[in-house]
Amino acid sequence: xxxxxxxxxxxxxxxxxxxxxxxxxxxxxDMTGRTLDVAKIETAITFAEDILVGYSRARYAVIETLxxxxxxxxxxxxxxxxxxxxxxxxxxxxxxxxxxxxxxxxAAMSNIKAVATGKFELPIAGEPINGEAGSxxxxxxxxxxxxxxxxxxxxx
Numbered sequence: 001x002x003x004x005x006x007x008x009x010x011x012x013x014x015x016x017x018x019x020x021x022x023x024x025x026x027x028x029x030d031m032t033g034r035t036l037d038v039a040k041i042e043t044a045i046t047f048a049e050d051i052l053v054g055y056s057r058a059r060y061a062v063i064e065t066l067x068x069x070x071x072x073x074x075x076x077x078x079x080x081x082x083x084x085x086x087x088x089x090x091x092x093x094x095x096x097x098x099x100x101x102x103x104x105x106x107a108a109m110s111n112i113k114a115v116a117t118g119k120f121e122l123p124i125a126g127e128p129i130n131g132e133a134g135s136x137x138x139x140x141x142x143x144x145x146x147x148x149x150x151x152x153x154x155x156x
Contacts, residue, residue, distance in 0.1 A: 048078075
């Protein structure tokens with residue numbers, strides 16, 4: 001069962017027509033006889049949530065305690081874009097991935113990966129703004145050169 005984004009929120013995010021098209025059961029030509037495959041949608045949402053948790057757990061321990069009511073819209077959007085792509089992308093060349101869907105998925109994955117490195121902050125309530133996003137710098141630590149000692153007395 002999804003932790004951050006419900007099936008109803010996912011359906012609202014992308015519209016009933018699109019969600020019925022990519023995860024519907026029944027007559028494709030008759031929307032009244034078509035129902036949503038809730039288990040399929042929940043599987044895609046859970047997969048996307050697991051990716052986000054995997055990348056962000058080290059920096060945001062509180063992410064494990066979020067509920068759909070407390071999850072920020074930005075986080076829901078990232079999860080929704082990854083889940084939507086997963087539902088549209090089918091094996092064997094049967095996929096229906098549009099350019100916009102692919103671009104939104106790629107941007108979401110880029111942002112999710114940037115969370116782990118501190119380049120992207122999640123607006124999770126209760127987490128202090130730590131200023132890590134793009135502001136850290138470490139000077140290189142280079143030991144003194146040994147060349148002068150190695151070459152001492154050569155060609156004297």
